[in-house]
Amino acid sequence: MIDREMSCGVLVVGSGGAGLRAACAAAEAGASVLLATKGRVNRSGATLLAGANVSADVMCDGGSLWRMGIKSADPNDTQERWFSDIVHEGFYLNRRELVRQYVEQAPARVSELLQDGAVQTSAEEGGRQIGIPGSAILDVLWRRVRAAGVRVLQDVTLCDLLPDGSGAAAGALLLDIPSGELIAVKSGAVVLATGGMHGCYAFNSGTSGLCGEGQAAAMRLGADMTLMEMVTFCPDVICAPRRFRGNILPYILQCIGYGSLKNRLDEDFLPRYYSDSAIRLALGSEWNKLLLSYAMFREAQAGRCDEYGGVRYTLAGLTAAQRAELEETLPQLSRGIYRDIMALHDRQGWLSVSAAGHYFDGGIAVNADMSSSVPGLFAAGECTGGLFGANRVAAATTQMLVQGAAAGGSAAKYARDAGARNADPAALERACADALAPLYAAGGGSPRKVRAKVIEAVSQSAGIVRSAQGMAEGLRLLDETEETAAAPQRRERAANREWLDALETRSLRACGRAILLSSLARGESRGVFVRSDCPATDNDRFLCETLLHGGEVTLRPVEQGAPAAAPGKADYFEELERVFARLSYAEGDAANG
Numbered sequence: 001m002i003d004r005e006m007s008c009g010v011l012v013v014g015s016g017g018a019g020l021r022a023a024c025a026a027a028e029a030g031a032s033v034l035l036a037t038k039g040r041v042n043r044s045g046a047t048l049l050a051g052a053n054v055s056a057d058v059m060c061d062g063g064s065l066w067r068m069g070i071k072s073a074d075p076n077d078t079q080e081r082w083f084s085d086i087v088h089e090g091f092y093l094n095r096r097e098l099v100r101q102y103v104e105q106a107p108a109r110v111s112e113l114l115q116d117g118a119v120q121t122s123a124e125e126g127g128r129q130i131g132i133p134g135s136a137i138l139d140v141l142w143r144r145v146r147a148a149g150v151r152v153l154q155d156v157t158l159c160d161l162l163p164d165g166s167g168a169a170a171g172a173l174l175l176d177i178p179s180g181e182l183i184a185v186k187s188g189a190v191v192l193a194t195g196g197m198h199g200c201y202a203f204n205s206g207t208s209g210l211c212g213e214g215q216a217a218a219m220r221l222g223a224d225m226t227l228m229e230m231v232t233f234c235p236d237v238i239c240a241p242r243r244f245r246g247n248i249l250p251y252i253l254q255c256i257g258y259g260s261l262k263n264r265l266d267e268d269f270l271p272r273y274y275s276d277s278a279i280r281l282a283l284g285s286e287w288n289k290l291l292l293s294y295a296m297f298r299e300a301q302a303g304r305c306d307e308y309g310g311v312r313y314t315l316a317g318l319t320a321a322q323r324a325e326l327e328e329t330l331p332q333l334s335r336g337i338y339r340d341i342m343a344l345h346d347r348q349g350w351l352s353v354s355a356a357g358h359y360f361d362g363g364i365a366v367n368a369d370m371s372s373s374v375p376g377l378f379a380a381g382e383c384t385g386g387l388f389g390a391n392r393v394a395a396a397t398t399q400m401l402v403q404g405a406a407a408g409g410s411a412a413k414y415a416r417d418a419g420a421r422n423a424d425p426a427a428l429e430r431a432c433a434d435a436l437a438p439l440y441a442a443g444g445g446s447p448r449k450v451r452a453k454v455i456e457a458v459s460q461s462a463g464i465v466r467s468a469q470g471m472a473e474g475l476r477l478l479d480e481t482e483e484t485a486a487a488p489q490r491r492e493r494a495a496n497r498e499w500l501d502a503l504e505t506r507s508l509r510a511c512g513r514a515i516l517l518s519s520l521a522r523g524e525s526r527g528v529f530v531r532s533d534c535p536a537t538d539n540d541r542f543l544c545e546t547l548l549h550g551g552e553v554t555l556r557p558v559e560q561g562a563p564a565a566a567p568g569k570a571d572y573f574e575e576l577e578r579v580f581a582r583l584s585y586a587e588g589d590a591a592n593g
């Protein structure tokens with residue numbers, strides 16, 4: 001059944017920022033590295049879209065940035081303060097060893113990015129971030145990967161991870177999409193860097209290839225998953241027209257202080273849900289993602305959205321001077337797709353926007369060396385979970401750089417010690433049979449339609465506001481989709497989009513189920529989502545990670561106690577907790593709708 005065999009010391013799957021950084025770290029540590037990715041090697045995944053590819057924030061503590069010569073940064077900021085902020089705003093669920101590693105290694109990763117030629121396009125005054133377009137980050141990393149002599153396979157998809165006889169990861173089965181060939185890769189260690197599970201949501205801000213296939217394969221191999229329920233939604237994402245659907249430009253503009261939101265009736269709807277101080281949080285803090293998305297959800301529920309399901313983002317209130325200032329700040333607005341989006345805005349006076357599945361805070365459970373619970377299996381970037389706890393308030397770009405470098409180094413060491421091992425023949429045979437199954441399915445439904453049902457089930461039941469009843473129904477619908485085999489009409493292997501659909505659907509279903517099971521186990525509201533049937537945050541019972549293993553969720557208490565609040569931040573955190581409590585209450589209070 002196998003068409004080709006390959007072997008390497010370290011196999012890296014995925015070529016966003018985490019995969020590229022892992023590949024060069026492993027190669028620079030002496031491993032022979034094979035980098036396998038869906039799509040084009042430095043033009044796939046969420047990294048390409050970071051900051052709408054206008055200006056992604058890349059972060060480290062202000063003091064370190066200042067010492068790198070970024071004089072707009074806050075020289076008095078420290079790693080301790082940053083650590084404290086991340087843990088507080090992660091609602092205490094963060095794996096502390098990951099946060100420690102993140103804040104300590106961020107300066108080295110950011111400074112090498114600049115030294116390797118990434119051009120900084122902006123810097124936050126008094127803050128912790130500089131702006132670099134996502135594509136520029138990829139270009140810099142890709143140069144380094146090529147210089148390190150990494151072999152690359154493009155346009156392949158991970159079908160399954162392969163265990164050796166002891167259950168340790170010993171390679172992977174890949175499908176070469178254009179030819180339809182199955183490739184068995186034997187490796188000493190595997191690094192998964194396959195990004196988020198965006199495809200689980202009908203409306204999302206990611207690229208189409210992000211279907212949680214790394215997470216699903218890790219689950220099948222027996223890896224622990226953590227905090228799968230924590231899905232961050234991005235507000236202000238363009239709903240229509242189709243060409244711009246999923247673009248987050250309005251969010252980027254709103255983050256830098258431009259534009260306002262109205263519902264279909266031209267009402268300023270935020271005061272309906274929030275006090276003045278909460279609106280300040282919604283417009284001026286990293287809590288904008290939850291607070292704006294939540295208000296948009298409520299407006300949709302109340303029937304005050306437009307025909308595309310969105311509210312209206314508008315720059316109409318800007319003076320000519322403010323508009324000129326905006327165009328000077330972001331010169332990209334006069335080019336390419338951004339010019340077209342701005343032209344549409346100016347023609348109709350608004351853009352239809354809604355909340356989209358955006359960032360996955362949960363994923364493969366990892367330790368600070370990026371090892372998972374399966375020997376030989378490492379992971380980095382957005383496919384992992386635990387760093388940001390219940391809400392990400394620091395840069396995922398920095399996450400992919402820090403974790404990618406750590407994972408590559410650890411995997412190289414593991415591979416050196418363990419050597420390339422053979423996959424268990426029975427596991428290889430099973431993986432091939434599973435990959436080919438859709439092509440041999442008798443009867444069955446259209447893969448597109450089965451996929452759409454899976455996505456509908458997850459989108460409806462695992463959004464910003466969830467309930468036990470809704471999630472049980474979501475799980476039932478997912479089970480129902482399993483009864484229909486997804487069978488492509490065309491049975492040839494080469495460039496068979498329907499076959500790919502069937503394979504991706506298997507992972508979307510597994511990830512959707514994991515999100516729902518973990519959300520059900522968390523009988524409270526916390527961080528990025530609200531349980532309408534358990535509106536309060538319950539620190540007595542749920543100061544816990546959800547750990548999913550073999551379809552069962554257990555609650556593991558996190559390291560107790562919050563670190564001392566960073567200077568000047570105590571009031572802010574108290575305010576945040578008050579807003580969150582009120583938000584949860586409002587959802588429980590039907591009269592408030």
Ligand SMILES: Cc1cc2nc3c(=O)[nH]c(=O)nc-3n(C[C@H](O)[C@H](O)[C@H](O)COP(=O)(O)OP(=O)(O)OC[C@H]3O[C@@H](n4cnc5c(N)ncnc54)[C@H](O)[C@@H]3O)c2cc1C
Nearest residue numbers: 014015016017018038045046047051158195381382396397
């Ligand atoms: C629109 C948008 C804007 C964002 N803006 C910011 C920002 O400004 N600042 C910030 O910090 N973060 C931002 N983020 C988040 C951040 O971009 C991501 O978390 C980060 O880039 C993830 O990097 P990664 O390498 O882990 O995954 P990705 O960059 O998503 O890469 C995943 C890789 O895996 C490959 N892959 C997937 N499935 C398979 C498979 N089955 N087989 C083989 N390969 C596979 C993909 O093709 C891709 O190459 C944004 C995200 C989005 C969607």
